[in-house]
Each structure stands twice: as C-alpha cells, then as structure tokens.
Amino acid sequence: MRRFALIAVPYVWLLALFLVPFIIVFKISLSDLALAIPPYTPTMRDGIGDMFAAFDFENFVFLTEDDLYWKAYLSSLRIALISTFMTLLVGYPIAYGMAKAPDEWRATLMMLVILPFWTSFLIRVYAWMGILSNEGLLNQFLLWLGLINEPLVILNTNMAVYIGIIYTYLPFMILPIYAALDRLDESLNEAAEDLGCSRMQAFWLVTIPLSKNGIIAGSFLVFIPALGEFVIPSLLGGSGTLMIGKILWEEFFNNRDWPVASAVAVVLLLILVIPIVLFQRNQQKQAEAEQ
Amino acid sequence: MKRMSWFNVTSLTLGFAFLYLPMIILVIYSFNASKLVTVWAGFSTRWYGELVQNDAFLDAAWVTIKVAVMSSTLATVLGTMAAYVLVRGGRFLGRTLFSGMIYAPLVMPEVITGLSLLLLFIGIGLDRGVLTIVLAHTTFSMCYVSVVVSSRLVTFDRSLEEAALDLGCSGWDAFRLVTLPIIAPAVISGWLLAFTLSLDDLVIASFTSGPSATTLPIKIFSAVRLGVSPEINALSTIMIAIVTVGVITASLVTKRNAVRAEADTRAAERAQA
Numbered sequence: 361m362r363r364f365a366l367i368a369v370p371y372v373w374l375l376a377l378f379l380v381p382f383i384i385v386f387k388i389s390l391s392d393l394a395l396a397i398p399p400y401t402p403t404m405r406d407g408i409g410d411m412f413a414a415f416d417f418e419n420f421v422f423l424t425e426d427d428l429y430w431k432a433y434l435s436s437l438r439i440a441l442i443s444t445f446m447t448l449l450v451g452y453p454i455a456y457g458m459a460k461a462p463d464e465w466r467a468t469l470m471m472l473v474i475l476p477f478w479t480s481f482l483i484r485v486y487a488w489m490g491i492l493s494n495e496g497l498l499n500q501f502l503l504w505l506g507l508i509n510e511p512l513v514i515l516n517t518n519m520a521v522y523i524g525i526i527y528t529y530l531p532f533m534i535l536p537i538y539a540a541l542d543r544l545d546e547s548l549n550e551a552a553e554d555l556g557c558s559r560m561q562a563f564w565l566v567t568i569p570l571s572k573n574g575i576i577a578g579s580f581l582v583f584i585p586a587l588g589e590f591v592i593p594s595l596l597g598g599s600g601t602l603m604i605g606k607i608l609w610e611e612f613f614n615n616r617d618w619p620v621a622s623a624v625a626v627v628l629l630l631i632l633v634i635p636i637v638l639f640q641r642n643q644q645k646q647a648e649a650e651q
Numbered sequence: 652m653k654r655m656s657w658f659n660v661t662s663l664t665l666g667f668a669f670l671y672l673p674m675i676i677l678v679i680y681s682f683n684a685s686k687l688v689t690v691w692a693g694f695s696t697r698w699y700g701e702l703v704q705n706d707a708f709l710d711a712a713w714v715t716i717k718v719a720v721m722s723s724t725l726a727t728v729l730g731t732m733a734a735y736v737l738v739r740g741g742r743f744l745g746r747t748l749f750s751g752m753i754y755a756p757l758v759m760p761e762v763i764t765g766l767s768l769l770l771l772f773i774g775i776g777l778d779r780g781v782l783t784i785v786l787a788h789t790t791f792s793m794c795y796v797s798v799v800v801s802s803r804l805v806t807f808d809r810s811l812e813e814a815a816l817d818l819g820c821s822g823w824d825a826f827r828l829v830t831l832p833i834i835a836p837a838v839i840s841g842w843l844l845a846f847t848l849s850l851d852d853l854v855i856a857s858f859t860s861g862p863s864a865t866t867l868p869i870k871i872f873s874a875v876r877l878g879v880s881p882e883i884n885a886l887s888t889i890m891i892a893i894v895t896v897g898v899i900t901a902s903l904v905t906k907r908n909a910v911r912a913e914a915d916t917r918a919a920e921r922a923q924a
Contacts, residue, residue: 362822367743370733370793374752377790381767384774454666457659469663471902476670478894480851482868482875483887487673490680490879495689497676530670588760590854595875605762612766612858622770625763636758 389622390415400618419623428607429624433631435602439518439593440586443525447582448575450526451533455574456567458534459541473538477531485524485595492520492596516598524592529585533578540574541567573646580639587635588628604628674891681884689879698885708870708886715850715867718781722788723845729789730796730845731838737797738804756794764791765858772859779861787859788849795848796841803837836905843901847894 391400423429458469476484491497492515499511514520544567552562568575590605597603604624612621681699685692702708733753740746756764768787769779777783807830815825831838853868860866874883 363740366732367736367740367749370729370736370797371745371749373729373790373793374733374749377768377771377786378752378756381771384770385763385767388770450666450669453658453662457655457663457666460655460659461663462655467902467906471898472667472670475895475898476674478847478898479674480868480887480890480894482851482853482871483677483890484674486871486875486879486883486887487677489875490689490884491673491676493689493879497689500689527669527673584758585760588762590760590762591872595872605760608762608766609854618770621766625766628760629763632758632760639758640754 385622385625387415388619389419389626390417391619392416392418393617393619399616419619420627422620423623423627428602429627432602432604432607433627436587436604437631439521439525439601439603440583440589443522443529443586444579444583446522447526447529447533448579451530451578452537452575454530455534455537455541458538459544470538473531473534481528482591484528485591488520488524488527488596489515492523515596516601518597518601520596521593521601521603524596525582525586525589528592529582532581536577536581537571537574540571544570573642576642577639577646580635580642584632584635584639587632677884678888678891681881681888683881683884686881698881699889702882702885702889705882707865708867708882711865711867711870714781714864718784718788718856718864718866719846719849722785722792722849723842725785725789726793726796726845727838727842730793730841731800731834733793733797734799734801734804738801753794753797756791757798759791761852761854762858765855768855769858779859780864783859783861784856784864784866787855788845788852791855792845792848795844796838799841799844800834800837803834807833 388400393400454473458466458473461469489496493499494511494513494515496515498514499508502508503511514523548566548570549562552566553559557565588605589603590609593601593603593606594609597606605628608621608624608628611617611624680691682694682696683691684695684697733749737750737753765787768783768790772779772783772786811829811833812825815829816822820828851868852866853872856866857869857872860869871883871886874880
C-alpha cells in the first residue's frame with residue numbers, strides 16, 4: 361500500500377502536469393483560430409465526436425507555406441550549430457588547462473566554472489547588453505586602442521547571439537570535457553611522443569580521441585537548449601534574428617494565435633527528438649563502457 | 652609540483668576573464684553616478700537607494716522568494732520520492748513512461764513547457780497567479796532533484812538499510828533513520844538547485860503568471876528590453892553577491908566536513924592499531 365502511494369504520487373503529478381499538457385498542445389495545434397476565449401475552436405464543449413471531426417492539419421500546412429517558419433527553424437538550427445562549435449573551441453582549451461593544473465588548484469577552478477551557473481541566466485545575458493552596444497565598453501576599448509575608427513554594430517545582430525550562447529552555456533561544455541580529460545592517463549601521451557609523435561600529433565591522435573565522449577556530451581548539452589532559446593535572441597539579437605523560441609513567444613503573446621503557436625511547438629519538439637535520442641544513446645554507451 | 656605550460660596558463664586566464672569580466676563590469680557600473688550606463692561619472696550608491704524605494708521591484712522580489720521556497724520544497728519531496736521509485740522501486744506498470752517523464756523536462760525547451768502548462772491551466776479554468784507558477788516550477792525542478800538524489804542513491808550501500816530492517820525498524824523508520832541521513836547532502840543540493848532554478852526562471856513564469864503575480868525575472872526582463880538601466884545593475888549586483896556568498900559558504904562547509912571525516916577515519920585507524 362505504501363509502495364503504491366510512493367509510486368503513485370510523483371507519477372500522477374507528472375502525468376497531470378507534464379504529459380496531459382502536451383496532449384493539450386497537440387490537440388490545439390489541430391484546431392482552428394477563433395475570436396473567442398479561449399481563442400480556438402473546436403473545444404471540448406462541442407462534444408468529443410465533433411471535436412475530432414473538426415481536427416485538421418491546416419496549421420502545419422500553414423507552417424510550410426509561410427516562409428517565416430521554416431526560415432526560423434533553419435536559422436535556429438544554424439545558430440545552435442555554429443554556437444555549439446564555437447563554444448567547443450572556447451571551452452576545450454579551458455577544460456584542458458584545468459586538467460593540467462596543479463591538484464591544489466583544481467577545486468577552486470572547478471568552483472569558478474560552476475559559480476556562473478548558479479548566477480541568474482537573465483543577468484548574465486543582460487551583462488553583455490552594456491558591453492556590446494554601440495557606445496558600449498567593447499567599442500570604447502577598441503576605439504581607444506585605435507583598432508577601429510567607428511563603433512562596430514554587434515548588439516542586435518546574430519554575432520551578439522553567438523556571444524551570448526557561448527557565454528551562458530560555456531560551463532556545460534567545460535565540465536564534461538574536463539571530466540574526460542581528468543581521467544586521461546598521461547603516460548599514453550608520453551608513449552606516443554616516445555614513438556616519434558610530435559606534441560601536436562600526440563594531442564590530435566591520443567588526447568582528442570580519448571576525450572571524444574566529453575566533447576559529444578558537452579556539444580549536446582549546449583546544442584539542445586540553444587535550439588529552443590528565447591532570452592538570448594530576444595535581448596541580444598535584432599529584428600533580423602530568427603529563432604523559433606522567439607517566434608513561438610511572439611505568435612502566442614503578440615498575435616494571440618494559439619493554434620499556430622502550438623503547431624510551432626509540436627514541430628520544434630519533433631526536431632529536438634533526434635538530438636535527444638542520440639544524446640541518450642551516447643550517455644548509455646558511456647555508462648555501459650564504464651561498468 | 653607540475654609546471655604549467657604557457658599555453659595552459661594563457662587559456663585559463665583568458666577563459667576565466669571571459670567568464671567573469673562581464674559580471675565584474677556590471678558590478679562596477681552599478682556604482683556609477685551617471686544615468687548613462689556607459690559613461691563613468693564617479694562613485695555613487697544612488698541606484699541602490701532608488702532600488703530600495705521601488706515598490707514594484709520589492710513586491711516582485713517577495714513573490715519570487717515565496718514561489719521559490721514553496722516550489723523547491725515541494726519539488727524536493729516529490730523528486731526524492733521519484734528518485735527512490737526509480738532506483739529502488741523495482742518493476743511496475745509504466746516504469747519506462749515514468750522515467751521518460753523524469754528525464755524529458757530536463758531537455759524540454761522552456762517555451763514549450765510554459766506554453767503547455769498555460770494551456771492546461773486555462774483548460775481546467777485555474778486562475779493564473781502564485782499557485783500556477785508554483786505548480787509549474789515544481790514540475791520541472793522535481794526532475795532535477797530526482798536526478799541529483801538518484802545519483803546518490805545508486806552509490807548507496809543497500810545492506811545498511813537491510814541491517815536496519817533486520818534489527819526491527821519499519822520501512823519508514825529505516826528510511827528516516829538510515830537512508831535519509833546518508834542521502835541528505837544530495838537532498839539539500841537538490842533543494843538548492845530547485846530554489847535557484849525557480850528564482851531564475853523567466854520563460855515558464857511568464858507563461859504561467861497572471862496580472863496578480865509578477866516575479867522578479869519578469870520585471871527585470873520588461874525593464875531590460877528597453878535598454879540597460881543602472882537600477883537593474885544595482886539589483887543584479889545584489890543577486891550576484893548573494894549567490895557568491897552562498898556558493899563559497901557551501902563549498903567551505905563541504906570542505907570542512909570532508910577534512911573532519913578524514914580526521915575521524917584516521918583517528919579510528921589509529922585506535923584500531
């Protein structure tokens with residue numbers, strides 16, 4: 361009896377507040393926009409039979425017909441891919457440096473990587489607004505150095521979105537790579553060098569392949585949330601920055617078109633299933649390899 | 652001692668400068684006397700004064716803390732139960748679905764979680780306010796709690812529980828007296844994680860809050876959309892200070908406990924010898 365309650369309470373909670381809401385989103389994505397409250401038709405009140413009869417894929421057809429949506433999906437994918445790659449380029453040397461640091465520093469370095477993670481996401485994105493603006497500190501600094509003659513326009517462009525994603529998701533990239541590098545046996549590199557590899561060759565042929573799992577895990581941890589990101593494109597990006605999270609928000613709050621917003625959500629979810637399944641598989645394989 | 656190559660020193664220096672400079676700049680400019688955030692006009696605590704008098708921000712801060720305390724506490728209870736079911740529950744009907752529902756919210760875009768919960772609340776006619784935000788935050792943060800707690804439960808020596816049961820404890824007593832004290836650090840970090848997630852959340856709160864309840868992130872977001880403001884810098888500085896003090900204290904306490912545990916083990920070994 362007690363075991364039943366232990367299972368049932370969290371189970372029912374998640375069913376009611378996680379699964380059922382999704383079914384509702386799916387249902388509304390098949391309905392039509394209506395000038396009513398709630399602003400869609402048919403509703404449950406029309407009777408179950410009529411409700412199902414009135415369902416159609418009109419909203420999904422609409423998504424394929426209007427340029428805006430598929431461009432937004434493609435541009436989200438592109439932005440997420442490019443920024444994941446850039447985060448890897450920035451994060452790998454940091455993780456590598458941490459793994460090579462003296463033992464007594466490591467706990468402190470680890471804390472320094474985790475600390476930003478506990479700080480408000482919104483504030484960390486906001487911090488860049490003052491730096492990247494036309495009169496911002498970065499431009500002031502570059503003008504002072506004499507590297508540029510007029511301020512660079514960075515804020516409200518895709519470049520600012522890349523910087524924002526790299527900055528906020530960097531700890532997610534560093535930690536798994538550090539974990540992989542930390543376990544690496546130093547003598548393998550020495551062996552490679554003894555056998556005639558240069559330092560660089562040993563790094564590419566030994567270190568990189570052996571930290572592969574960390575690279576894969578870190579990349580997924582950045583790519584998956586970056587794809588549906590809303591705060592970064594809406595604060596740092598401009599009107600030209602198309603990201604699907606922002607489109608969904610605007611469709612819902614500004615246009616009040618719930619059926620289309622729901623259809624946008626369903627398609628985003630379908631796109632996300634692929635990287636999520638790949639990530640899960642990778643994690644499972646790694647867990648099995650460790651046993 | 653290992654010597655670090657210049658390459659590693661450079662990459663660590665640049666990396667941590669990149670992570671910390673934006674926040675340091677934000678903190679410095681919160682003490683700027685000028686309204687123009689990019690021009691330095693001398694030291695002043697003026698914005699902190701204005702912040703303290705801003706009732707809208709104080710109200711929002713109060714709502715945020717209330718929501719965070721309630722949702723993280725509920726999430727810790729539910730998440731610990733879920734972790735226990737996942738690790739110790741054995742087989743039951745719909746186990747795969749259950750574990751799927753635990754892991755899915757971790758990778759779900761916030762816009763989708765927010766939208767779906769809002770549609771549910773409207774569907775069942777629940778007025779949006781503090782309650783709906785608490786329900787929403789509990790749902791996603793219980794999954795984080797359960798991941799943290801189950802990673803501790805997996806490494807936990809089950810025979811300790813069995814010993815307690817053999818010695819006449821009831822199942823609940825064995826959990827309360829043996830299991831809970833051992834998994835307590837994970838439960839506490841789960842609570843802290845749930846608490847920060849709730850404090851931080853903008854997107855899900857925006858979908859599930861009504862006009863009667865505005866949280867601090869919603870307030871900050873609507874202010875920041877119009878551009879950088881020194882008042883927000885002051886508010887951010889206070890939040891950064893709280894987090895920094897919290898994290899440093901927590902790591903010092905963990906370190907002290909680790910040192911103490913080690914000293915205990917050594918003392919025990921000496922006593923045996």
